[in-house]
Amino acid sequence: MKTIHDLQEILSDLGLPDYRLRQIVKNVCQNLLDDYQDCTDLPKDLRDTLTERAPILSIKPIRTQISVRKDTYKTLFETMDGQKIESVLMRFQDGRNSLCISCQSGCQMGCRFCATGTMGLLKHLNYEEIFDQALYYAHLLKKEDAVLTNIVFMGMGEPFMNYDSVIEAANLLSDPDYLGLGARRITISTSGVVPGILKMADEPKQFNLALSLHAPDQETREKIMPIAKRWPITELMDAVETYLDKTRRRISYEYVMLKDVNDTEAQAHMLGELVKDHLCHINLIPYNPTGSQFSCTTKENIYRFRDILQEYGLKVTVRVTMGQDIDAACGQLAQKNT
Numbered sequence: 001m002k003t004i005h006d007l008q009e010i011l012s013d014l015g016l017p018d019y020r021l022r023q024i025v026k027n028v029c030q031n032l033l034d035d036y037q038d039c040t041d042l043p044k045d046l047r048d049t050l051t052e053r054a055p056i057l058s059i060k061p062i063r064t065q066i067s068v069r070k071d072t073y074k075t076l077f078e079t080m081d082g083q084k085i086e087s088v089l090m091r092f093q094d095g096r097n098s099l100c101i102s103c104q105s106g107c108q109m110g111c112r113f114c115a116t117g118t119m120g121l122l123k124h125l126n127y128e129e130i131f132d133q134a135l136y137y138a139h140l141l142k143k144e145d146a147v148l149t150n151i152v153f154m155g156m157g158e159p160f161m162n163y164d165s166v167i168e169a170a171n172l173l174s175d176p177d178y179l180g181l182g183a184r185r186i187t188i189s190t191s192g193v194v195p196g197i198l199k200m201a202d203e204p205k206q207f208n209l210a211l212s213l214h215a216p217d218q219e220t221r222e223k224i225m226p227i228a229k230r231w232p233i234t235e236l237m238d239a240v241e242t243y244l245d246k247t248r249r250r251i252s253y254e255y256v257m258l259k260d261v262n263d264t265e266a267q268a269h270m271l272g273e274l275v276k277d278h279l280c281h282i283n284l285i286p287y288n289p290t291g292s293q294f295s296c297t298t299k300e301n302i303y304r305f306r307d308i309l310q311e312y313g314l315k316v317t318v319r320v321t322m323g324q325d326i327d328a329a330c331g332q333l334a335q336k337n338t
């Protein structure tokens with residue numbers, strides 16, 4: 001099946017000129033029309049042909065759930081080859097509408113605290129399937145008189161295990177002819193795939209990098225993230241330093257708070273020592289229950305952990321948990337009820 005991403009082929013089949021392609025992309029990606037019949041600058045017979053031959057999205061929305069507070073939406077999509085993926089929209093009071101997208105169905109990294117990690121890898125998404133999650137939400141938000149402002153690659157999957165498709169999708173998301181989101185509004189989050197970090201340091205566009213560090217020492221990291229055996233923390237931090245030197249951009253460290261695992265005062269000091277010289281921001285993420293053996297650090301201890309990090313002059317925030325009631329919070333994406 002061809003989609004809007006294969007229009008060039010369809011148009012040349014029909015013997016139509018190239019400008020039609022730009023016209024259609026403009027209608028769909030900039031004017032955010034989600035029905036070819038509304039593209040009134042196209043001849044009627046072309047609208048009909050497109051409707052029949054080139055669905056706008058390469059993924060099919062199956063169901064959208066909205067949290068009780070109406071600040072989080074979660075959509076389950078199916079790919080054309082029958083795999084399930086999820087995207088989560090977070091609507092913040094300051095006007096930001098941030099979409100968390102998936103780059104794989106499932107994930108092979110097996111982090112012990114993550115529901116997606118229990119699924120194993122089912123599919124690497126192609127760039128169209130990644131981009132179209134954002135296109136779907138750009139269309140949906142338009143109907144609510146709102147716009148998509150940020151994209152985070154923090155849904156299902158490890159972006160650097162699907163590097164080329166992720167970067168291709170990110171390039172398209174920031175392409176002014178497509179969604180035109182500024183590169184700095186796009187964040188790619190990795191569990192620590194060293195070759196990906198080094199490659200991203202050389203990308204021409206200034207996408208943000210987030211690193212799911214989750215422990216300051218090798219022993220703890222290995223216990224909760226199998227990837228730490230493949231790329232030990234020393235090698236990982238060397239890659240981060242290369243990235244920081246080359247790009248001069250800020251990195252975000254993600255740190256999930258697991259009671260009695262990675263949340264001691266000693267670990268806060270170790271983390272402070274490890275990253276105090278980096279241009280960085282630390283996000284402490286309260287652990288969201290996924291049926292694993294872990295539980296979340298108490299609120300009091302999360303703030304104590306934060307205070308210690310701040311003594312090192314670090315910028316630290318505690319992430320607000322959103323969408324827990326619809327299993328849309330970090331680490332909870334796992335096609336539970338399909």
Ligand code: SAH
Nearest residue numbers: 114154157189190191212254287288330331
């Ligand atoms: N695979 C990428 C991005 C997706 S996960 C990565 O691991 O970075 C997005 C973030 O949620 C990561 O920082 C991840 O470690 C974190 N996370 C996973 N499971 C979680 C859970 N149960 N509670 C809170 N955060 C979790």
Ligand code: SF4
Nearest residue numbers: 107109111114117191
């Ligand atoms: Fe994969 Fe990220 Fe979950 Fe780890 S935390 S299993 S890398 S999705």
